[in-house]
Every structure is written in structure tokens, then in C-alpha cells.
Amino acid sequence: MAKTLFEKIWDSHVVKEGNGRSLLYVDRHLVHEVTSPQAFDGLRMNKRKVRRTDLTFATMDHNVPTSNRSLPILDQTSATQIKALERNCKEFGIELFDINSPNQGIVHVIGPELGITLPGTTIVCGDSHTSTHGAFGALAFGIGTSDVEHVLATQCIWMEKPKTFEIRVEGKRKNPHAITAKDIILSIIRRIGTAGGTGTIFEYRGETISELSMEQRMTICNMSIEGGARAGLVAPDEKTFDYLKGRRYVPKNYDKLVEYWRENLKTDNNARFDKSFTLHADTIAPQVSWGTNPAMTIDVTGKVPFPEEYAKGNPEEEKAATKALQYMGLKSGTLITDIELDRVFIGSCTNSRLEDLTEAAKIVKGNKVSSKIRAMIVPGSQHVKKQSEELGLDRIFKDAGFEWRESGCSMCLGMNPDILSAGERCASTSNRNFEGRQGSGGRTHLVSPVMAAAAAIRGHFVDVRELDLN
């Protein structure tokens, strides 16, 4: 029977079926400081061990400061959590990329970077943006802390089989430097809604997806969860295999695996998806979110919508949009390009990789950050930081007035000192514009790295298509 890519990966990982759910084997388990302490406590309490320390990797990213790493961590609760991870990894024998490791970084940036992420594998992590790894054709999804404990103890996870959802992006983008992967995924979420993918796994397909680089595919898969899907997949191709080749943790049988993946890791021609959605790339403009969830997004050329216009007859959504506008301090009918900003954040597991920073630097080069704005670049990992510095990107950003920080999740969720003050408005390359996400009372507008860079310079949103990006 013809199968989708998801079904192939699923079937090859079923250890046991039972009572309406399946026990799946987990090939890679990524652990970080915030969602793991209670899981390790559970192991200790029940005198259980970590079943496969060789398949488990840990780093600290969520609450680490992005300032000078030689200074002690001032926030005692953060320090406690970081210490707990160090102690737990030591006690249970797990490899840890700690705050001083050259491999430290956001867990979803370092997984691919180190070759831990592989096509056809199952990957879990106590973080919803684990969907990022799907860019490599891995079935990767976020789990809660109870499941972190379950995977540590058993290397398996129980799941009900999700449905499949094909997302096709067809055609060519008119200006690929201005219309980025971020704009593609925001355009998708805007149309299917934040619950559009609930109970499903996305597979992104079509000409536009094939043309994207690995880093761009990661941006798309990363935000699958914002469309409600627990995971998103892109079938691996030569770009995938080239990206991973020679990376530190790829297995010795890599070439043999590639041969197998090339033949097998794709959706069969006659396979059927439970749902399907198509977007045409030539209709996509740079996107800016205006509300308090990622579906509340509009073209940069647009205006802040009226609640009824957004809700399309759904009274609950209309109420939510009214509240969102109130929270965001925005008036319906305002041109998006008239929205003035206080802060700019370029970073997060969505958009903090080398290509994101390279593209942003093209806009910034020779310009100055607007005097009204505090702008910050937080590379996704120590490797991204180092590579950027070798290319001189740090100089471009610093000369323009950006802060150039150490790697971590930073202001994407504001668990470390990088937060917005109440009422501050931020153009952010992160993934969630929820109320208070970047700081209590803070106002987040989700955009691509080039849109954020341009906004930093002008002090308000600009249509990056009007700038020379080549």
C-alpha cells in the first residue's frame, strides 16, 4: 500500500500496539534545563535509570543569560535550574553541552548542527519547537515533562497515530531575499489557523519547499506547532544529505544510510493525505503579526484589521481580536508601516541561524539603528556566533548599534534577563506573539530577520521589497 513519509517513519518505529495507541521507539532525545528537573526527580524517586544515555543529549538554552559568560548568573532560580541539569547529567551519565561548551546553543539549532538530527529518525524533546528537526525528514515533536521521564526510563513513547496533512507551497517567490521562509509559514498559519493542524502531522511539499535551503526549511517546520501540528516534515533530498555529511554525531554508516534514505524517505506517488492545503508562493508578501497569536498576521502592505473583518463571522474570534488589539495598543485601519517600534529582537529557534544573520546583515550594512530603538542579535548557538564573527557579521551589527549577544533562547520567551517592559513594542523574529510572552505587558510583532533588520533602522515597519537586497 502506498504510504506517506510520516507513515513510513511511524511504522518503522512501532515497538508495540495496544489499546488504541502505539509504543514508538525514540532515536534521539534532547534535554534542556527547564522541562527536565522534575523528570530526573521522578527517576530518582522510583530508582530508575536512563535507558539509553548514548541517544540522549542535553544543553542549557532557555534561561541562560546572553551577556558575558564569564560572570556568575545573577538570577538564583535560573542558576538553580542550570545546576540541577549539570548534576542530573552527571548522575545519570548524559552528555551535556553546558554554558561554556563550544557546542552550546538552542537545542533545535544544535541538534542539526552537530548531526544529532537524522532523516527517518524519531526525535523528542520537552519543547514544542522540536518540530524544527522535521526539516530533515525526522519525525520530531515536543513532549511534556512526564513523557520526558518516560523516554528517559524506556526510550519509548506512547502515541495515538496522528492524521496526515499535506501542505503544498507551489511556484516561485518573486523575491526570495524579501519573501522568506518565515513569510511562507506565517502565510500558512494565517490561513489554516492556530488549531488548523491539531491532531495532524504536516508534510511540506511542492516546488517552493524543494528550493528552500535546510535552514529555511527549519524555519518552516519550527512553526508547525503554531499551526497546531505537533510535527512537520520535509522529505530529505541532496541538500539534506550534504548538510549533515561530516558533522560530529552522524553515524559511521552514514553513506549507506544516505543510499537508503534517498530511495525510501519520500511519500509514495499514490499515497493519500487526510487533509491538504495549497499556497502559491507568488501571492506571498512579507508578513507582520498584529495580534496575540500567530494567525493574527497580515501583509506588510496591509492595515491593522477590524475585529469583524478578521473574525469572518465567528463571534469568539471577534472577541479575541478586540482584546488582542487592546493588548497590542493598536487601532484598526492603521497602516502596518506606520507602526512605530521600541525594540528589535533577531534570534530564537525560528530565525537565529547563519543564513538568517547573513540576510539581516545585508540590510544593516552601512546603516544605523534608529535612535528610538534598542536592537539585539542573539545567535542560535556558539557555532553560529563563531561563524558569524569569522564572516565579520558581528562588526556590521555592532557598528550599526545592535547588541551582539551570547547564544540562547533569550527574548523569545524571556526566561532570562532579556525581556520587554510593559507597553514596549518589539519586532521579533521569534515564533509566538502571545500576551506577555516576551515580558509582561510587552507587545510582539512576528517578522522575518530582514523585516526586523529594516524595522530597526527605520524605527517602524518597512516593506523590504522596496530595499535593495542583492
Add this chain to the structure above:
Amino acid sequence: MEPFITIKSIATPLDKVNVDTDQIIPKQFLKLVQKTGFGQYLFYDWRYEKDGTEKKDFVLNEPKYKNSKILLARNNFGCGSSREHAAWALLDFGFRAVLSTSFADIFYNNCFKNGILPIKVNEQVLQKLFESRSEIEIDLQKQTIINDDTSISFDIEPHWKKILLEGLDDIAVTLQHNDEISKYEAAQRNSSLGVS
């Protein structure tokens, strides 16, 4: 985990769609390293003024819902972050069941893992419950919701029903299949295409 059999209580109506886990438990409370004590921070930014006093107009602060065990929520409840702290906070506050038209996948799982019953009901049923002022009784064994003398049945995956009714430790259940897990691992080890 405490078994879930029946509960009866007034329901707290949270009339808002797409409630994300960042609202259920804001990030500043994720730094705790235990599972208890999160109830005081539940819906923190919606529940408290800047000076720490309770916001009068937020439903959880209304005295009549003080001992409520059931939360009524709108579509796509628990979306966003995978933080299980959201389930811990709901449980610690006293909620044992959440009713909505839909839940985000990770949150839905996290509820069961902590003995909270998330029930999916259709729009009409949810609306009726939102409008009702009387107590709601939930019987997991019979899979019924009783309100104003009407009984409504609900669906639940059989494995979750068993786990909740018996208060089972999921890890202990899985470890009963240790031989099968070892067999899977051995096949991987012996395969030239093994990755684990």
C-alpha cells in the same frame, strides 16, 4: 497519581478562544524544579494586578468558583508551549477536568499524565454548559456529563480511561513490555541501517 472516578462541582467558565499555555502559567514560574505549588501562579497575568491584588473581573477570582473542580474553556485550549507546568498549575489550583471543543495535542496528553480529564464536547453542549448555573457531574466509568438533569455522553481513548480510573504509572505499564523494547533495540544493533 490520584485515580479519577467521578467529580461533581460548579464549573468555572473561561470564555476565551485559543488560550495558550503561556497564559495558563507564565514563563517566570517555570524555573521551579518541583511539580507542586504552581496553583498560586495559574493565569497569573490575568488574575492579578501589578501590585499583587486580585483582578475583580477575572472569573477565577469570583468567590462562587473558589472550589470549582471543572474548567470550561473555548476552542484550542492549551495551545503553544509544551510546558507541563500548565497541567500542574491547573491541578494544584483544584481543577480535575477541563471541557472544551478542542485541545492542543501536547497539553491534552499532559492533562492525562497528571490525572486531569480533558473532555472534548461539541459547540452546542459547550454553550449549554457555559450558560448553566448549576453543578456538573462527570462520571468517567460511564463516560457521562450530567447537568440540569440532562446526561451527555463523551468519548475518551480507552487507554487514557484505564490510566485515569486506576491512577496508573505509565512508565510502570511500559516497563512490562521491556522484552519487546529490547528486541527492537537488538534488531537495530544488528542492522547495517541502524541509527539507534
